[in-house]
Amino acid sequence: MFCLRSLSRAVGPSRLRRTFMSEGFACAEAWEKRFENRLLSKVNLEEMYCDLENKLNHKRPVTAVDVDIFANSIRSSSHIQELEELVHRFRQTARTVDTLESTHHAVVRALHRYADTEDLMRVLNDRLNYGIFPDDYCLIFLMDGFIKKGDFKNAAKVASLSMLQENFENKLVNHLALYSCHKYLLDPVEWHQTVEEKNEEEDDEEEKWVRVKYLRNPFFDDHFDLNDANSLVGKTLLLVGKEVDDVSHQILGAVLYKKYDTAKQLIKEVIDSKGRVYEVCLNLALNALKSLPVEEGEAGEKSKELIASMTSEIENLKSKAVNTEDPLIKIEEEIKKLVKQSESELISKQKETYDKWETVREEVLMDELKEIKRQSRLKEVERRKEELTLKEQKLFFFDNEDKIDMAIENKKVVYPKKWHGKKKKKKSDSEGYIPPEIVKQYKSSP
Template identity: 45%
Template sequence: MNFAKILYGLKLNEKFLLSLRKVPKVRRTFLSEAYQCQEAWNNRLKNSLLSKINVDDFYLELNNKVESNILVPAIDIDIFTNCVQKHNYVEEIGNLLHKLRLTTETSNTLDSTHHAVVRYFIDMGEAQSLLSILNDRLNYGIFCDYLCYNLLMDHFIKKQDFASAAKTATFMMLQEEFDNPISNALAIYSCHNYLKNPDTWIEKDPETLKNEPKEEIKIRVKYLRNPYFDDHFDLWKPSDLVGKTLWWIGETMNDVIGRSCQLRGLILYNKYSEAIELLKKWKDEEIQNVVYKETIPLIENDAPDMFISGENSTESQRECQLLITDLQHSDLNNGNMDEDITNLVKKAVDAHSQEDITNQVQIYEEWIDVRMKILREQHKEREKQQRLANIENIKKELEEKEQLLTFFDNEDKIELQIEQKLEKEKLLYGEVKVTKQEEDYVPPEIKKRQNQ
């Protein structure tokens, strides 16, 4: 066989194998392409305002204002975040959001700004960077709406990154927003699948980060704050965050999935007293199919310390253990928890996705009107301030003209004002002492130079 033909065949096989590598793997996803409302979202760029914005020039203008400590209106940040489509502005957007957060304009941040930031980071493939921004609410102040939560969780679920999906669900819990059935279902699905491999989410203790060796800087403070833990925004352990998310979402559901989530969430969250009250309530009400049968071994896996009797276990842990053991003898659901949670998401999407799409398209249109209304109001305010400044200038000019025209009539009054001003300056700066040398100083005579 010709050696050239062999090489050609090898190259063809190599190309074929490379093409197979490029074929994306099909992953589970719950939301359709229509749910992204991409066409309606892109229509914002056809607006008469946004279509005229040059992103590069506009960013330079914003950055110059920020560097010069000039207050940047929140509407300008909104316009920029809604216009930007290039990947090279990921860090710049984060910096602008942080600078905005440090000014009084942060209270005027538009809802469309939050939405635009989230969608931009997802579209640019920077979802992990977005999680860092969402988690640092104090420095960035970005919060998702329901559509963004759903898109973000679905994005991570498709990648089988359940730790990031669960982290997104905890942000929704911290905002205490549980009105959207699709968001609730996706949050339960994300947390449930994340708990199958909880080691994928590693979070450092904030106190440990504070105690890391740094350059010693001493700052005088007026007083020291007493340590305070609010049991909500101060939560950092993944088990606590996921547990509280399952607990609170489970409370919105009156079925076996909701009860199973409540019980598992409370144990993860180490709220044994609340778990005891809940178990006693279910027992008194004689609820049928109270929880899934597989929930109990899952709880034993989540909190193995609670099921190990010893001196270190608390009274509430022991009582909770007895009630859970007693729960095994009651009427439990033998269904498949994984399948039922998956079906819960599918049903929620089928029932509510069209409603979410319709509402979101309407919201996009409203945001355009709100943006234009704010700009018109700002334009009117600038015109008003300009008119007031012009009036002040005219008044000042008239006063100066009046002073000139009436100078000889008010000469004594003017001289008195000058003397009073000099007296005030003496009081402020002290009387200027003239030295002997200065007193004897005689200025040279200026003689007219004669032409030779």
């Protein structure tokens, strides 16, 4: 990842403690109010987890409302590990499709408050094993919190989540994502923390073979398979920039995402329309091109040609249409405007959502209890039918003795005779055949 510390100092003072949302946006009181509900107030997390774990171990069904109640009942960090384990195991079941909206919110809230940031981001990024998808409120809540801490790496990661979910309807989410990614690029840090595990007993040269059922054909979907910082941040800037009509960040995103044809097309449109782009974005794009690793062989030569061509296009654009202002100023102004317009509405809607979730949770729970009772009654009916059938056989045994004998006879398994091949004909004795004469021999006396 390229580094532009000097550039970040050149564009203006660092706003590490910048926050856009008010303290009331967290809806802390409304969120804590859920414990006044008679259902959540009586939950014993230790007993509930043991019961759910026992069901999962014995392949018995665990419902989505069970997981939701557990997630919403978290009060401290002592049950975070159990929550993560439960969400992961429930994700492997068929009932994961029934996961309630409140479960996603509760898991994000619990991990944000009681777990490490690394654990929160690991769960959010592992959609396959955990299936936690933050909504617009959570995206704003997380990005604003990380921006306030000056943690632009994780703010950019949250921004990339909105891109992966292809969620561009909320303008405030879009502008916060743009701000987070731009701030991260001004002073990038290591995107992934690599932990090397060393084992002295193992021989590094020894090959390990692992048995697998089958080999998957290599496939890259260019979306959920994106893993490196440049690609994720680049695609986020490219798509979000299109939504907010910011061609400067679109060009920067296309270069980071290595979509050079798209970047060239955008540059051509800017030149043809006599528009202007931010110089900072072009400098970031040039530094990204310079920091790309050099490949060897024929592929390396083609890569060098593409990079050189892209660099030439950007330099040409810099000489014609450049805006020397700081793009963050405009983004911040737009965010403040959107916050002023929509924050109070977002807060009131979120409080209404909390009340709605309580109602939905109780309704789903009642439906589950009704289903359990229905299944229990069906089992009782089947048991009674078996008892009556057995009693009927005993009472009318002699009347139905012939039928019973026939039924027993029909149940006998008759195995077909084995075929040993065609029998050979016995050879007829020849007419001229004279059997030998057998004379008993006696031992002569001495």
